[in-house]
Amino acid sequence: MRSPPIPWLKGLVLVGLGLWVFSPAWAGGWVWDDTAEILRNDPIRSSWHAIGGMWTAPTGADYFPLKETAQWIEWHLWGDTPVGYHLASISLHLMSAFLFWGLLVRLGVPFAWTAALLFAVHPMVVESVAWIAELKNTLSLPLLLVSALAFVGYDERRERPNAAWKGFYALSLLSFLASLLAKSSGVMFPFMILIYGWFRSGRITRRAILAAVPFAAISAAVGSATIWFQEHRAISGVVAPAGGLGERLAIAGHALVFYFVKAILPWPIGPVYPGWKVGVSFLADAWPWLAIGVAATVLWSCRARWGRGPILASGWFVLNLVPVLGFIPMSFARLSPVSDHFAYIALLGLVGGLAGALGSLTQALGQKGPRLALVSAAALVLCVFAWESHGLSANFRDDQTFWTFASRQNPQAWAPRNNLGLIDLAAGRLPEAAAQFEAVLRSGEEQAEVHNNLGTAYTRLGRYDEAAAEFEAALRLQPGYPVAEANLGNVLAQTRQYDQAVVHYRRSLELKPDVADVHTRLGMAYLLTNHPDEAAAEFAGAIRLDPNAAEPRYRLATLLANDGRLPEAIARFQEAVAIDSTRADAYAGLGLALTLSQRAREALEPLRRAVALQPENAEARAYLGLALFRLGRLPEAIEAYQSAIRISGDNPDIWFNLADALLSAGRVDDARQATAEAERLQRGH
Numbered sequence: 001m002r003s004p005p006i007p008w009l010k011g012l013v014l015v016g017l018g019l020w021v022f023s024p025a026w027a028g029g030w031v032w033d034d035t036a037e038i039l040r041n042d043p044i045r046s047s048w049h050a051i052g053g054m055w056t057a058p059t060g061a062d063y064f065p066l067k068e069t070a071q072w073i074e075w076h077l078w079g080d081t082p083v084g085y086h087l088a089s090i091s092l093h094l095m096s097a098f099l100f101w102g103l104l105v106r107l108g109v110p111f112a113w114t115a116a117l118l119f120a121v122h123p124m125v126v127e128s129v130a131w132i133a134e135l136k137n138t139l140s141l142p143l144l145l146v147s148a149l150a151f152v153g154y155d156e157r158r159e160r161p162n163a164a165w166k167g168f169y170a171l172s173l174l175s176f177l178a179s180l181l182a183k184s185s186g187v188m189f190p191f192m193i194l195i196y197g198w199f200r201s202g203r204i205t206r207r208a209i210l211a212a213v214p215f216a217a218i219s220a221a222v223g224s225a226t227i228w229f230q231e232h233r234a235i236s237g238v239v240a241p242a243g244g245l246g247e248r249l250a251i252a253g254h255a256l257v258f259y260f261v262k263a264i265l266p267w268p269i270g271p272v273y274p275g276w277k278v279g280v281s282f283l284a285d286a287w288p289w290l291a292i293g294v295a296a297t298v299l300w301s302c303r304a305r306w307g308r309g310p311i312l313a314s315g316w317f318v319l320n321l322v323p324v325l326g327f328i329p330m331s332f333a334r335l336s337p338v339s340d341h342f343a344y345i346a347l348l349g350l351v352g353g354l355a356g357a358l359g360s361l362t363q364a365l366g367q368k369g370p371r372l373a374l375v376s377a378a379a380l381v382l383c384v385f386a387w388e389s390h391g392l393s394a395n396f397r398d399d400q401t402f403w404t405f406a407s408r409q410n411p412q413a414w415a416p417r418n419n420l421g422l423i424d425l426a427a428g429r430l431p432e433a434a435a436q437f438e439a440v441l442r443s444g445e446e447q448a449e450v451h452n453n454l455g456t457a458y459t460r461l462g463r464y465d466e467a468a469a470e471f472e473a474a475l476r477l478q479p480g481y482p483v484a485e486a487n488l489g490n491v492l493a494q495t496r497q498y499d500q501a502v503v504h505y506r507r508s509l510e511l512k513p514d515v516a517d518v519h520t521r522l523g524m525a526y527l528l529t530n531h532p533d534e535a536a537a538e539f540a541g542a543i544r545l546d547p548n549a550a551e552p553r554y555r556l557a558t559l560l561a562n563d564g565r566l567p568e569a570i571a572r573f574q575e576a577v578a579i580d581s582t583r584a585d586a587y588a589g590l591g592l593a594l595t596l597s598q599r600a601r602e603a604l605e606p607l608r609r610a611v612a613l614q615p616e617n618a619e620a621r622a623y624l625g626l627a628l629f630r631l632g633r634l635p636e637a638i639e640a641y642q643s644a645i646r647i648s649g650d651n652p653d654i655w656f657n658l659a660d661a662l663l664s665a666g667r668v669d670d671a672r673q674a675t676a677e678a679e680r681l682q683r684g685h
């Protein structure tokens with residue numbers, strides 16, 4: 001007789017509830033740094049040859065090559081459609097829930113399925129699952145759990161004579177390495193091996209230490225790479241809060257208590273939590289560590305009665321939080337010392353411990369009524385958590401929704417208002433954007449990024465003096481800030497202080513030499529300070545950096561045409577219009593260069609295209625008149641010149657050209673009048 005398919009039903013419930021919880025995220029778009037991770041991530045959008053560079057010459061802020069390889073696969077499957085990325089993250093998360101279930105069963109933990117379900121729907125996991133950029137979390141955890149399961153299999157077989165255990169050990173080691181290459185948050189796993197050894201035998205044996213050594217070597221290597229990338233890429237040049245050892249210890253204690261309380265009572269949940277004031281008094285700084293010490297003493301003292309399971313669970317929880325407690329500088333610390341996505345792996349320890357506690361309580365209660373009440377309470381908690389997580393997932397719909405939610409949850413945080421200001425800035429709502437940035441600065445938050453963004457808003461509003469002051473403030477706070485240097489150069493160029501603009505553009509490029517737009521702007525400043533050779537070099541550099549940029553090609557083509565190098569100019573103009581077919585100025589320049597190269601018939605098409613794109617472009621109409629004049633089509637040339645004059649009647653060159661066309665057409669009196677007007681304008685100029 002077959003046993004009832006309870007595991008299958010439980011599996012279906014786990015999948016069904018998990019899919020429902022995160023269903024609002026399916027329709028979600030790109031949030032926060034999703035665009036940088038996906039849409040502006042050149043390596044993942046390149047051919048398969050780019051995969052090697054992800055492993056050997058990474059360009060990002062972190063060394064997570066497996067994560068980036070997975071993103072390359074996703075891009076070539078889903079392109080710029082977010083739903084595929086969301087479904088991949090949800091699937092990986094549910095895979096982790098199943099593996100967690102299996103691990104707890106292997107460890108003999110009661111209510112293993114309940115724990116897996118609780119982890120699957122816990123509000124603290126929403127950030128990792130619904131935020132596309134956190135693929136590194138959802139990819140790293142299942143690999144770490146495979147490593148843990150394989151290690152348990154190895155340990156069980158190692159005690160049996162003639163048992164095949166080497167394959168399990170190798171699988172555990174390789175899965176662990178893969179997990180760290182997706183995200184290095186599991187670096188504390190070697191210590192968990194030692195605690196697991198103690199959990200199994202009551203002491204840390206020599207065999208457990210030897211088994212942990214290769215894992216520790218991998219952790220040391222990958223962990224060192226992570227620290228290097230954080231210091232030299234993620235927070236390079238950024239003022240990140242650090243403090244002395246005492247301050248870091250105080251923050252770490254508060255963070256541990258925060259994560260414990262938030263895991264038990266996950267309200268409110270938000271993307272950016274407020275921090276703590278430390279250094280006010282010894283008691284305020286020390287009480288979290290005193291509480292942690294009491295808890296550790298109780299767990300150790302009661303190990304004979306409660307068993308070693310609570311210490312194993314607590315060890316997983318605490319150890320996997322150690323890398324994110326603030327001892328190591330992190331870029332996210334600028335926003336908050338804590339975040340839900342930091343606790344994604346650690347949460348398993350607390351959830352597993354609660355499952356064990358629930359099992360012990362139900363066994364101790366004995367009677368059916370109290371046990372049923374306890375199980376019913378656990379079911380109610382699951383339902384409440386699932387409902388909250390479902391609602392939280394909807395906040396990942398788009399940037400506006402996400403940052404409005406973040407601002408509502410933590411009104412004092414600077415990042416939400418700053419990002420809402422950036423949304424207004426991108427939408428052209430300049431006064432509203434400036435108001436958001438000003439509000440952040442009025443709150444006392446002195447962030448270089450906010451000063452820079454406010455300066456950008458002021459620049460677009462034409463408030464150049466105020467903009468310059470904001471960029472200078474940003475540079476005082478963060479001297480090596482290449483974006484602020486470039487933006488200050490833009491303001492100086494707008495106010496015709498071209499020599500000073502050159503200085504700041506060059507400083508920006510010294511700090512970050514691979515920005516094509518800054519090379520282009522420096523080239524323009526060089527042109528306006530009468531340094532054409534330097535300008536040409538900058539335009540050429542911009543083209544090398546960004547082969548799809550039309551602006552530097554147009555500028556270089558114009559420079560070449562003015563220098564009489566017409567064949568080269570024509571080639572550059574053609575490249576510019578091939579990249580951007582809406583540029584009337586590039587079509588006009590191409591037409592003029594063709595005309596001056598005795599190819600007036602070929603010039604007609606680009607010149608007419610320029611006029612069609614920009615009917616009020618007097619220069620394009622005048623160039624069309626010149627091409628028609630050289631072809632002997634005098635009435636059309638005269639009409640083109642006259643239409644140019646109707647738009648811009650104060651250009652003496654157009655009047656002179658009109659006079660030539662009129663004279664060639666035999667209209668001598670009209671030619672004299674046109675010449676007289678040209679000379680009058682020339683004297684005025």
